[in-house]
Amino acid sequence: MANIREIAKLAGVSVSTVSRVLNNHPYVNEKKRAEILKIIEEQNYVQNSNAVHLSTGKTMVIGVTLPLVNNQYYSSIIEGIAAEAVQHHYKLMVCQTNNNPEQERSVLHLLKNKKIDGLIMCSRSSSCETLNEYAGYGPIITCEANDTTSVSSVHIDHYQTFLIGMEYLMKKGHRRIGYCIGRKNSFNSQHRKRAYYEKLRSIDVTPTPEWSFEECLTIQDGKDVVGKLLQTEERPTAMIVSCNHIAAGIIKEASRLGISVPEDLAVVGCDDQPIGELLEITTVSSSSTLMGKYAFEMLHERIWTQQLVGKKEEKELSPVLVERLTT
């Protein structure tokens, strides 16, 4: 296929002029411009974007890492990112990392070798050092809190989320409360646990270890929780659960085993997945789509503003309680 030189030759002008036409620069004689456009059309010419990228040093692509693609929480974030990205003419490179630091590093590497202009990490398992290191090659935003010095973040206030959930349950009279969270030692989980323990202490309740469930990631994990609860001496009257599909598993399994929700067991979830609405789950919700939108905005600003290099910023989203039928 033709290249810019050929177009220039056919039009009897220099490549500079053709380039100006392609990029809508002013200072091109209207007649020539029309002539060149006609030839471009005839030759069915388009720029080779790799040459453009090489020359400009930008690709108009941003990377997005997430542990797994097929998950509503992450899909909602991407939805938010995607909507914003399309408006600013960016494309998305979506990279599944399986929470594997190796795979994550290979994505960070894309910043270094200039395949992407910036990176949004919906979740991360790399160390802070690694993050800081790669932040030198291009802007990175995480959708979780992080304690690096240079990587900004947009995140849900998970402490606040569990606080609201706990206060709500306690106001309803619950004192025997358990919890389910995902990855045991993630930043998010730590904040959630802190709220949980603080709130229990505030009413002088000693936490019951058997009512704490960690590494709950799938619907099945939620179902399993109910089985385990049945084996405990005394059962909690309420569970606060870090996401609604786990909550859904709990609710379904409970109803199968004749435990009525909310009478025997109240359940509060913590996100805005549609399954929560479908099953009428009470939830402390923040919009993950909105988080994605903010993440893109922050990233975009950093791509275009050199002053922001290394300047850390944190944006926290406040959750709201959505009362439904499981409490």
Next chain:
Amino acid sequence: MANIREIAKLAGVSVSTVSRVLNNHPYVNEKKRAEILKIIEEQNYVQNSNAVHLSTGKTMVIGVTLPLVNNQYYSSIIEGIAAEAVQHHYKLMVCQTNNNPEQERSVLHLLKNKKIDGLIMCSRSSSCETLNEYAGYGPIITCEANDTTSVSSVHIDHYQTFLIGMEYLMKKGHRRIGYCIGRKNSFNSQHRKRAYYEKLRSIDVTPTPEWSFEECLTIQDGKDVVGKLLQTEERPTAMIVSCNHIAAGIIKEASRLGISVPEDLAVVGCDDQPIGELLEITTVSSSSTLMGKYAFEMLHERIWTQQLVGKKEEKELSPVLVERLTT
């Protein structure tokens, strides 16, 4: 940051030799290779991938179009694609098209300007001419049947799916059966409708127009169906529904309005989304993840085999009935 020329100079060799080291070509003296690697390390050098792309004419990126990111069906397909892609060192550019031909064309364009090596369309709204046109610039696979001459596809046999569902319902004694499908005139929908009408005719039942619902895309659409059914003179005893989240909407709304499932209304869904399992929905299922896997395999073969250019291939996935509690 250093480039290959600088590395060559520091090592006292030519750029060719450095390039050979970078690409693991044989015929490089081991001692030199070690020396060069050391310098690369010291200089913290990595290739500029845009230069590599320009030079090789490949990007190792494939595009994926889908109408919306936040949808379990499409997420499952991507999951299958992603798993396969990572093994072959391809990255994914995920592009939301909102079923808008304009946006779809902008993705097809990526093929023309060499930003991607191939394209998988999970759904498409472009015309066959457009597809054929762009197929000239790189391999395209659709995850729906299509009647172009040059674009291959991997798709679920939707005719078979509805056939199995209908036969099952009829064997259970149903004669008053309605349906819900998504986009009215998509290929998929046409095949489904054909099976529906053929089966009804085979037992001499005249279809009831008010029991046909098209453009059902969201859970809410499913709920609305129940409302509309209540207004019909006579209600169907069963519904066959093209996807499980619509089915979920129907079931939830039905139970809210005191219509018991399956006694008053049996519901058969048609995919393998987890919501189907959660709500125990009987479904005629094919694995969308597997479809994604096959789509990648087919695309990959076409990227590497020039002989296949323009040679159309179609792969059909057969569904199986999964009997659960809604029938």
Next chain:
DNA sequence: ATAATATGTGGAACGCTTTTCAGAGCAAGC
């Protein structure tokens, strides 16, 4: 001993576009 093959290396062309710089022509302003 000679031919043939394998190993190792450099030069230069190729892939393609953007952008800076220099300069030409022309109009307006003083």
Next chain:
DNA sequence: GCTTGCTCTGAAAAGCGTTCCACATATTAT
């Protein structure tokens, strides 16, 4: 009449790696 400032254009450099071709040396085979 001369300066200033637009408008318009082209040459050339810069961005960077891959690969073909030519050539040299070292083995191995005949």
